[in-house]
Structure formats: structure tokens, C-alpha cells
Ligand SMILES: *[C@@H]1O[C@H](CO)[C@@H](O)[C@H](O)[C@H]1NC(C)=O
């Protein structure tokens with residue numbers, strides 16, 4: 375099974391801390407509308423139809439048919455069954471029905487106020503597993519793989535978070551850098567971080583990479599930008615909640631140079647010429663991008679690009695630009711392919 379479902383909910387892992395800062399900063403800055411998201415919901419391979427339309431053999435619990443022939447018990451079914459024992463009895467019979475009719479998995483959304491039933495659902499007799507929680511709906515989602523002879527192919531819930539950084543390069547070959555606050559989250563206890571870094575953050579659910587990068591740069595520094603392409607990304611493991619991280623560095627062109635740093639998240643923001651950066655800063659990611667994408671060496675003073683009036687804006691050797699893949703009947707998927715510049 376594709377891990378598409380895993381990728382869709384990635385940005386749920388934004389910490390409450392970052393979210394607080396974001397809300398505060400959005401309120402602090404004038405509202406700036408972004409273009410409508412290119413988000414496409416999880417493709418449903420089988421249309422949701424009631425089981426009654428499928429078979430005359432009857433199933434005691436009402437359910438919908440989900441992707442890959444999954445039997446999804448309607449949340450209302452449990453809500454409307456007042457006794458857990460009654461529901462569990464019907465569930466036993468329904469499991470037989472689903473196995474007989476070759477469903478691949480069974481799903482139950484347990485509302486928080488019925489959480490006691492989880493103990494029975496997850497015991498060895500019934501064998502449901504915890505899959506994830508839905509905080510909007512206040513439900514705990516449990517699943518059971520129904521094909522004893524085959525390996526469980528249900529994808530786990532989100533495995534990655536997706537982040538983005540704006541590599542904002544102006545016409546004077548200066549890059550936009552920030553320092554965050556570190557230390558306890560109280561106005562008196564905070565200290566600026568030592569290192570300059572690129573502005574950025576995590577993608578929100580349903581947001582495109584372009585929208586997220588432009589939004590994060592704007593929220594943190596007040597600089598509006600246009601998106602030019604993806605320069606690099608990293609992939610690392612072992613983050614909070616056992617998640618992995620995909621982190622994209624995107625080339626942006628600023629529309630203006632005026633800075634208005636978000637006071638909650640950001641302790642300082644500035645433009646720094648790339649020559650100066652390479653001479654005195656050692657941020658490994660920014661250095662890597664300058665060396666690999668822009669072929670700059672720095673350090674020894676022999677490879678300066680200079681600050682004169684006639685200096686051209688740096689060009690990366692290549693960048694990945696936005697295109698779209700169009701499936702019939704679906705919104706286009708933003709798709710990035712590399713182009714060699716010049
Ligand atoms: C599991 O839960 C069911 C329903 O409550 C119960 O009938 C059964 O005895 C339990 N099995 C175990 C092993 O606890």
C-alpha cells in the first residue's frame with residue numbers, strides 16, 4: 375500500500391509551542407491572503423457505499439467501505455449502542471461477516487466518552503490495534519487486519535513531519551537570516567540563539583510547500599517573497615514522537631527588504647552578504663547550500679563574489695521548479711522537477 379496516507383497528516387506534529395507563536399505572529403502582522411491550497415484529499419479507491427447495497431448477507435454493525443476494501447464502522451453506530459456488551463457481541467458477528475466477504479481490515483472510531491471499550495477491543499480475543507487519534511473529532515481510531523494468511527499491510531499513521539526553510543536571496547546577494555529565542559518561554563528568561571539560521575517551519579495540513587515557505591518567512595520576518603524553486607532537502611530520523619523529517623530549502627526572491635521580525639518567535643533578523651556569511655558563520659546547512667548549489671567556497675578570501683553595483687544576483691547551478699501532474703478528475707498535484715539554470 376502506498377504511504378500516501380502517512381504523508382498527508384504530517385504537519386499535525388507542529389508543537390503547541392510553535393503553534394502558539396504562529397497564531398500570535400499572524401495576529402501581529404497584517405493579514406496577507408495566500409493562494410488557495412492545492413491540497414487533494416486521500417484518494418478513495420472504492421467509493422463509499424453502504425454495505426446494504428453490496429450484499430444481502432447481513433452484517434450486524436453498519437459500516438462504510440473504505441480504501442482497499444476496508445470495513446469502517448460508522449462512529450454513530452457505537453454512539454447509538456448504549457451498552458458496550460451489545461456492541462461487542464455485534465462486533466464478533468460482524469468480524470465473521472467481514473472475513474467471509476473478504477474485507478481486508480476493520481476500523482472503529484471510539485469517541486473519547488466511550489473509551490472504556492478500548493480495553494475489550496484491544497484484548498487478545500478481539501485483537502484490535504490502536505492506530506491514531508483524531509483530536510478534531512475526539513476519537514481514538516482502532517484497526518484490525520482481517521487476513522490471517524497475509525501480512526498486515528495497513529500503513530501506520532504519519533511517519534514524517536515536513537519542514538521548509540526560505541533561502542531568501544536579494545539582488546545584493548544578501549541572504550535573510552534569523553535568530554530564535556532559546557530557553558524558557560517567559561519574556562524575562564529568554565536568550566537569543568547563538569547561530570544565524572534560515573527562517574522556516576513546518577507545513578500545515580493541506581498547505582503546499584510554496585505556501586508554507588512564503589508564509590513562514592513572512593510570519594517570522596515580515597518579508598513577502600516569491601517562490602523560485604527547491605534547492606535542497608534533507609531526510610533525517612529520530613525526531614520527537616519517533617517521527618522522521620523531510621526538510622526543504624527553497625529559493626525565494628524578496629519583494630521588499632524591510633524587516634519586521636516576529637517578537638514572539640524571533641530575537642533578531644538581518645540581511646547578510648554571502649561573502650560575509652562564508653567568512654564568519656558556520657551553519658552547516660546554509661554552508662552546504664552555498665557550496666553545492668551556488669559553487670561558492672568562501673573562507674580563504676579567493677572566491678568572493680563582491681558587493682559592487684555591477685554584481686549579478688547569484689544563480690544556483692540547478693533548482694527544482696514547480697509544475698503540475700494532472701490526473702483526470704483530480705486537482706493538479708504540485709510537482710517539482712530540476713532545471714539547470716542559464
Ligand atoms: C476480551 O473482551 C471480551 C469482550 O469484553 C471478553 O468477552 C473476553 O473475555 C476478553 N478476553 C480476554 C482474554 O480478556
Ligand SMILES: *[C@@H]1O[C@H](CO)[C@@H](O)[C@H](O)[C@H]1NC(C)=O
Pocket residue numbers: 383507508509510511
Ligand atoms: C478526523 O475526522 C475528520 C472527519 O471525519 C476528517 O476529516 C479528518 O481527516 C480526520 N483526521 C484524522 C487525523 O484522522
